[in-house]
Amino acid sequence: MGLLSRKVTCNSHGQDSSYFLGWQEYEKNPYDEVKNPKGIIQMGLAENQLSFDLLESWLAKNPEAASFKRDGQSIFKELALFQDYHGLPAFKKALVDFMSEIRGNKVTFDTNNIVLTAGATSANETLMFCLAEKGDAFLLPTPYYPGFDRDLKWRTGAEIVPIVCSSSNGFKITESALEEAYQEAQRRNLRVKGVLVTNPSNPLGTTMTRTELDLLVNFISDKEIHLISDEIYAGTVFSSPAFISIMEVLKDRKLESSQVWERVHVVYSLSKDLGLPGFRVGAIYSNDPIVVAAATKMSSFGLVSSQTQFLLSAMLSDKKFTKEYLSKNHKRLQKRQNKLVSGLEKAGVSCLESNAGLFCWVDMRHLLSSNTFEAEMELWKRIVYDVKLNISPGSSCHCTEPGWFRVCFANMSEDTLKLAMQRLKSFVSSITINNQSHQELKNTRRKNRNKWVFRLSFQSFHDREQEER
Amino acid sequence: MEFTRNNNRQLLSKVATNNRHGENTPYFEGWKAYDSNPFHPTQNPQGVIQMGLAENQLCFDLIEKWLLENPDASICTAEGIDRFRDIAIFQDYHGLKEFREGVAKLMGRVGGNRVKFDPNRIVMSGGATGANETVMFCLADPGDAFLVPSPYYAAFARDLRWRTGLEIVPVDCKSSNNFRITRAALEEAYEEAQRSNINVKGVIIANPSNPLGTVLDKETMRSLVSFINDKSIHLVCDEIYAATVFGSPRFISVAEIIQDMDCNRDLIHIVYSLSKDMGLPGFRVGIVYSFNDCVMNCARKMSSFGLVSSQTQFLLAAMLNDEEFVGNFLRESSKRLAKRHHVFTKGLERIGISTLKSNAGLFFWMDMRPLLKEQTVQAEIELWRVIINKVKLNVSPGSSFQCSEPGWFRVCFANMDDETVQVALERIREFVHQGKEEDGVSEKSKHWRKQNLRLSFSSSRLYNESLMSPHMISPHSPIPQSPLVRART
Numbered sequence: 001m002g003l004l005s006r007k008v009t010c011n012s013h014g015q016d017s018s019y020f021l022g023w024q025e026y027e028k029n030p031y032d033e034v035k036n037p038k039g040i041i042q043m044g045l046a047e048n049q050l051s052f053d054l055l056e057s058w059l060a061k062n063p064e065a066a067s068f069k070r071d072g073q074s075i076f077k078e079l080a081l082f083q084d085y086h087g088l089p090a091f092k093k094a095l096v097d098f099m100s101e102i103r104g105n106k107v108t109f110d111t112n113n114i115v116l117t118a119g120a121t122s123a124n125e126t127l128m129f130c131l132a133e134k135g136d137a138f139l140l141p142t143p144y145y146p147g148f149d150r151d152l153k154w155r156t157g158a159e160i161v162p163i164v165c166s167s168s169n170g171f172k173i174t175e176s177a178l179e180e181a182y183q184e185a186q187r188r189n190l191r192v193k194g195v196l197v198t199n200p201s202n203p204l205g206t207t208m209t210r211t212e213l214d215l216l217v218n219f220i221s222d223k224e225i226h227l228i229s230d231e232i233y234a235g236t237v238f239s240s241p242a243f244i245s246i247m248e249v250l251k252d253r254k255l256e257s258s259q260v261w262e263r264v265h266v267v268y269s270l271s272k273d274l275g276l277p278g279f280r281v282g283a284i285y286s287n288d289p290i291v292v293a294a295a296t297k298m299s300s301f302g303l304v305s306s307q308t309q310f311l312l313s314a315m316l317s318d319k320k321f322t323k324e325y326l327s328k329n330h331k332r333l334q335k336r337q338n339k340l341v342s343g344l345e346k347a348g349v350s351c352l353e354s355n356a357g358l359f360c361w362v363d364m365r366h367l368l369s370s371n372t373f374e375a376e377m378e379l380w381k382r383i384v385y386d387v388k389l390n391i392s393p394g395s396s397c398h399c400t401e402p403g404w405f406r407v408c409f410a411n412m413s414e415d416t417l418k419l420a421m422q423r424l425k426s427f428v429s430s431i432t433i434n435n436q437s438h439q440e441l442k443n444t445r446r447k448n449r450n451k452w453v454f455r456l457s458f459q460s461f462h463d464r465e466q467e468e469r
Numbered sequence: 470m471e472f473t474r475n476n477n478r479q480l481l482s483k484v485a486t487n488n489r490h491g492e493n494t495p496y497f498e499g500w501k502a503y504d505s506n507p508f509h510p511t512q513n514p515q516g517v518i519q520m521g522l523a524e525n526q527l528c529f530d531l532i533e534k535w536l537l538e539n540p541d542a543s544i545c546t547a548e549g550i551d552r553f554r555d556i557a558i559f560q561d562y563h564g565l566k567e568f569r570e571g572v573a574k575l576m577g578r579v580g581g582n583r584v585k586f587d588p589n590r591i592v593m594s595g596g597a598t599g600a601n602e603t604v605m606f607c608l609a610d611p612g613d614a615f616l617v618p619s620p621y622y623a624a625f626a627r628d629l630r631w632r633t634g635l636e637i638v639p640v641d642c643k644s645s646n647n648f649r650i651t652r653a654a655l656e657e658a659y660e661e662a663q664r665s666n667i668n669v670k671g672v673i674i675a676n677p678s679n680p681l682g683t684v685l686d687k688e689t690m691r692s693l694v695s696f697i698n699d700k701s702i703h704l705v706c707d708e709i710y711a712a713t714v715f716g717s718p719r720f721i722s723v724a725e726i727i728q729d730m731d732c733n734r735d736l737i738h739i740v741y742s743l744s745k746d747m748g749l750p751g752f753r754v755g756i757v758y759s760f761n762d763c764v765m766n767c768a769r770k771m772s773s774f775g776l777v778s779s780q781t782q783f784l785l786a787a788m789l790n791d792e793e794f795v796g797n798f799l800r801e802s803s804k805r806l807a808k809r810h811h812v813f814t815k816g817l818e819r820i821g822i823s824t825l826k827s828n829a830g831l832f833f834w835m836d837m838r839p840l841l842k843e844q845t846v847q848a849e850i851e852l853w854r855v856i857i858n859k860v861k862l863n864v865s866p867g868s869s870f871q872c873s874e875p876g877w878f879r880v881c882f883a884n885m886d887d888e889t890v891q892v893a894l895e896r897i898r899e900f901v902h903q904g905k906e907e908d909g910v911s912e913k914s915k916h917w918r919k920q921n922l923r924l925s926f927s928s929s930r931l932y933n934e935s936l937m938s939p940h941m942i943s944p945h946s947p948i949p950q951s952p953l954v955r956a957r958t
Contacts, residue, residue, distance in 0.1 A: 003701065008607050008763055047558060056554070077529045118753075129482060303753050305781045
């Protein structure tokens with residue numbers, strides 16, 4: 001098809017990755033408590049389904065927002081016509097206040113610096129169009145959200161160079177990892193335009209430490225590059241340590257008048273905190289007026305429906321509601337995460353200690369047949385097809401260590417989660433038994449062989465034993 | 470901070486700092502004049518009347534009535550709330566099935582039910598703005614070009630080129646044959662591009678045309694299809710104004726044309742939207758309908774960057790699947806547009822101003838060539854500034870649509886109430902007569918005539934006495950007086 005663009009035929013949309021294949025399998029055989037109890041349980045979707053009742057009860061008490069009315073007057077016509085890319089002022093105000101509230105009011109946001117976009121997907125792509133082009137790269141700590149491959153690279157032509165993080169220190173960003181990534185980009189002849197982090201992290205579910213944030217600020221200062229902080233999960237922090245926004249760090253370090261101030265940009269969305277991914281509400285917040293101006297114009301390609309802006313401006317302006325919502329939502333997330341963690345424990349599986357997000361970063365390295373990504377894929381396929389759980393393999397998140405999986409906990413009922421854990425437990429037990437007997441068999445074989453070799457040479461017996469461990 | 474800002478500017482992309490978004494053109498001067506002095510019948514009767522905004526404001530009452538009668542179309546009302554969570558979660562880029570079915574039905578209906586559109590080929594986008602950009606991303610690479618018959622929609626410069634890196638090669642159409650797109654013009658533009666080593670990937674047209682308001686005839690459509698088929702390049706038809714057609718000739722979708730033609734369907738793509746036909750630009754409903762499976766699949770993946778809010782999909786699914794409502798709406802909308810169009814064009818005729826014969830769109834193409842000092846773009850812009858600043862009408866100069874002949878202006882008529890229409894006509898009449906009288910008539914008699922003219926207006930049969938719509942504020946986005954914009958809480 002030389003008739004079409006290269007974008008059609010390339011794979012940068014990333015949708016051939018296992019992340020999406022698992023979804024497809026789920027679609028073919030989705031679990032349903034009544035209609036399909038043996039189906040695949042979806043644990044690969046980072047959705048927040050725990051607090052809809054709170055939203056629904058607000059709607060019941062606020063019928064005007066639902067019916068295009070304000071102070072008894074119909075404003076349908078104005079809304080139907082409203083396509084100003086500056087956004088509905090009342091909505092922007094409510095949104096920045098909400099963002100502030102989530103950050104414990106330690107930072108405030110200016111409505112003049114916020115740009116509304118169709119979801120964080122659009123926000124990230126738009127920022128990339130503003131900050132980078134073909135030949136440029138952004139550095140991203142691994143593991144990272146699989147959708148970034150599409151959002152940051154596909155239509156923009158930019159590249160991603162990983163900042164390799166390892167389990168040895170809980171996947172935290174280190175100075176050497178940053179430097180190494182920067183050098184790697186140079187080696188690939190790419191011009192580094194910035195760093196993009198997700199804080200709280202997807203898929204780790206952890207909030208960034210102040211040390212890491214300081215490190216980042218120093219790094220981008222030194223290299224004179226941008227920092228994008230995707231804070232889409234900011235409102236899902238359910239236990240300590242408290243969430244620290246990059247804006248808070250800049251403020252604490254009194255960097256408002258510095259060169260670096262205008263190179264820090266935040267991405268936000270209501271898809272995770274409020275559980276409204278269908279409504280496509282994203283935002284870019286930048287201290288650089290040129291970026292704000294350019295991004296605002298670009299938002300024409302993906303504005304937020306005025307109907308939705310109106311509804312949410314009413315909802316988020318209700319401060320009594322937002323306070324109650326955030327508090328209850330946190331409690332429910334914490335409770336649910338605890339259930340997942342203890343369920344995993346009972347199955348003999350541990351996970352990275354986490355305090356945010358809608359998922360856990362689960363350690364299944366001990367279940368791998370070998371420390372390879374092939375083994376991870378093998379294991380993943382068994383979990384999807386045999387255990388019937390759709391979880392996301394670490395390789396799809398560009399993790400450099402095989403054996404890690406992202407498992408979501410907030411997109412199903414408690415009963416379904418329980419069932420999922422039971423299935424997992426059975427599976428792990430069966431592997432362990434198999435492994436044990438397999439190991440016993442291996443040991444027996446080795447003993448026999450070694451006896452024979454021992455007759456020949458003591459030295460080589462030692463060598464062989466080392467290899468087989 | 471200045472040094473920092475300059476330094477930081479180097480760190481931005483070319484796209485962020487170039488002017489290819491097109492918003493620094495004189496076109497937007499008119500908007501600024503309106504923004505700083507917007508007309509209001511009582512609060513600011515001397516203000517600028519907005520006639521540069523192609524909005525369809527004539528049928529909101531019909532939609533409002535439907536909404537009141539169908540509370541379950543909203544997921545937020547007591548009647549619809551049991552769907553709230555499913556819809557709030559729904560971000561599948563295939564879109565709600567019922568929504569796609571409703572849109573497919575509408576498109577079929579608007580095409581006179583001569584074609585059936587497949588709901589599974591319907592792909593969403595962020596308005597037609599998003600749809601056009603997405604289609605370009607799918608069909609061409611940076612440096613490639615599309616042929617665009619002029620005059621064309623001003624924002625194509627942004628939508629087709631800005632982030633895609635594509636180029637536009639205009640195909641000039643002339644008033645001598647009513648701006649019809651000729652095979653010869655297409656061939657010439659294509660050859661010229663080839664000679665300049667420009668790789669032409671396709672042709673994009675708007676049918677009905679913006680800014681002309683005309684419907685493309687069957688012959689022209691067939692000629693277009695044959696042209697692109699011969700050259701093996703794409704044809705993108707932006708059919709956003711399809712349902713704004715009134716009277717005859719009827720609208721013929723490219724989908725209908727290819728039914729009776731031997732052509733490679735992989736080359737045919739339609740862009741659609743609800744912003745003009747239904748008057749809902751705020752809801753951001755754009756559609757890509759491609760006959761090419763690869764393009765359809767790719768556009769669908771790209772729709773992640775501009776999905777239609779599920780809340781909006783749900784509402785519109787209910788509305789568009791109400792076939793009785795849709796039938797009635799389309800008929801009524803056509804009638805009202807026809808009436809409004811008639812009032813204006815007849816009114817102008819009596820003043821001695823001609824317009825291109827048209828029967829679609831939310832505007833007409835006004836011929837002000839006789840009023841130009843000379844047939845140049847400069848003179849056109851001068852005249853335009855007079856129209857904005859003295860006559861106080863924001864109309865759009867032909868040069869902003871890349872029209873090759875100076876003196877044409879696009880005038881929107883569906884975005885105001887009846888009284889405002891009359892004020893606008895009066896102002897034009899005054900301006901034209903003033904102009905004529907300035908040729909050697911004394912000050913005194915000029916003044917007297919002015920008085921007389923003013924007196925005679927109120928009884929003139931030019932005035933439309935219909936009580937069609939309730940008193941509405943002259944609109945704009947943002948509407949300065951709108952509670953939505955004034956609200957700070």
